[in-house]
Amino acid sequence: MNLDLRIPMGLMFLIVGAIMTILGLFTRGSVIYERSAGMNINLIWGVVMLAFGLIMFLLGRTSDKRVAAEPVEGTNRPLGGRGHGMGH
């Protein structure tokens, strides 16, 4: 399929992560974190989601470029990935 899922998925996690991180920055020390055991969970988890989104997005972009760079040599056999269990 020609759409690499990692690109939209990475974007979504980037945006949601950014929203949560910014919210977390503005609500430092707020009483709303009493319920989450005193942790600023928006800030912490927002950063985690940002990181995950970025990795996904970059992976998607690089594999997209690789596919565009080398024209498929008349084979649609996806066995080419020899060994890396993830396919692409």
Add this chain to the structure above:
Amino acid sequence: MDLTIIDWLIMLLYFAFVLGIGFALKRFMKTSKDFFQAGRSLPAWICGLAFISANLGAQEVIGMGASGAKYGIATSHFYWIGAIPAMIFVGVFMMPFYYGSKARSVPEFLRLRFDEKTRAYNACSFAVMTVFSSGISMYAMARLIQTLHVFDSLFLKFNLPLGWIFHFAIIISAIIVLGYIFLGGLTSAIYNEVLQFFLIVAGFLPLVWVGLKNVGGWSGLKAALPVAYTHSWRGMTNAHNNPLGVEWFGLSMGLAFVLSFGYWCTDFLVIQTAMASDSEESARRVPLIAAVPKMFFPFLVILPGLIAIATTTTTQHAMLQSAPTLNTTAAPAAANDLSDPTKFSKGLIPAKVNPVTGKVMTDERGHPLLDYDLAIPNMLLHYFPTGILGLGLTALLASFMSGMAGNVTAFNTVWTYDLYQSYIHKNASDSHYLKMGRWATVGGILLSMATAYAATSFNNIMDTLQLVFSFVNAPLFATFLLGMFWKRTTGHAAFTGLVSGTVAAVVHHGLTLPADAHPGIHGGWITVVHSYPSEMAQNFWTAIWAFSVNFILTVIISLMTKPREESELVGLVYSLTPKPVEHHMAWYARPKVIAVGLIAMLIALNLIFR
């Protein structure tokens, strides 16, 4: 529930991305193969995550949290021995036949291996089940949205009656699921299942983290709960000694063998994702990849149930009480009175309240009933502040939708290929079937909505439907097992065996009854000849009976009927098909090596939580 604009934003973003993926995929949908089979071109890891996501619908997430709260860590048997061995088996042994036979669906495989009538029977029963299951998912989601008061503030703002929330939830979910499947077919469904998988992890992992931290870590959780809650095998030698009410034989034969293999190895709902992958090797790897996260999912969906029980509620935030209490002016009453539901709640689990009287509902012995289904929703509300609460709710909604979507894509494929193309309109052009698939999606969603509404007017319809499904599903695995591994099995035998297996399940259910239940929907409606310690034990034994009757009858009838030519069965039966070669793969990528690794991990987990 007090949601802020941030929570709404996160939810809206998710819906925008879900539909956006559908739109982006639309231009790739050129043939019916693109639409129904994702062009058989997806990488193994995507299909693998979709493989478990398809199963991770609403009932699963809410239900596993509920069982966690009710039975403890023993619930993880449903994930460990109740799924992993079957997933390994389907990957290593069965996938070459599904993928290699070029069948486009599981019923079509039955036609290739056996005959037309076996396929017709399986296709019809499967199509009906998928529509009903997606309707049940839809109903459960609308109910939960109602109970959680997600849309209440929105409705009050626009002066709309709160009674419309149920309809609104049904219509919104129908439009979104319809939208992205209509546009992008199975690819869209699979992509969104993967997205939903990561969302569930992103939403539930911090929930478990915060919750565990609050109750004092794993050791604090262990200290706060009865011993049986944190040990999965304690008391399994005798059905009366453990909370599930099942002994090890019923558990391993009924759940681990018959039910789990029947589901993971034959249900097109999950198999369709593996069949969408880009090669036979990928297809074999799909269930094996899926098994890894599956193994660790108990920590995401079951553990919150345990934490919910252990959480002390001295600082109650916006905790939900069960059911909309119509009678808010419950009279202040004496100590043991049932009109004060908060007194009977356990941790974050509220007592079930009768909506008419406002009193706590009790079982036959006078113990109050707890509403375990609220374990996960209450955990979200208790531990999550605004912001991440939006993420948690989105994860929950996402799980409802992908449960529906998997059913709908399975339905449109089976309807179009196995019923419409085979019996109604043969030899039409490919674009005709593509169009049919799109309209079958619309039809499937409309039927699901009808089911959801039927569930609102008939209380028992959900239980009844699930009971009927279990009768139809229970004997299935015997047919596939014999079909794939014994070349002598014949079509007449398979068909008769399947039907009699279902009859056996019905009869067994009619003759037995779980303890503490009245004859009726729980069984015993013929006469009671045996009584089981729990409903679960009864389910497991119903499955064992159905499987055995099917197995024995299929063998006997096969020996009496004429087998097919061996040359016709190449690619369909184990002994007549060349074994898939693995030696060109790196050693760690070989399915058998992965399988052994998975089994080792499974044993380790069971030892840790014995």
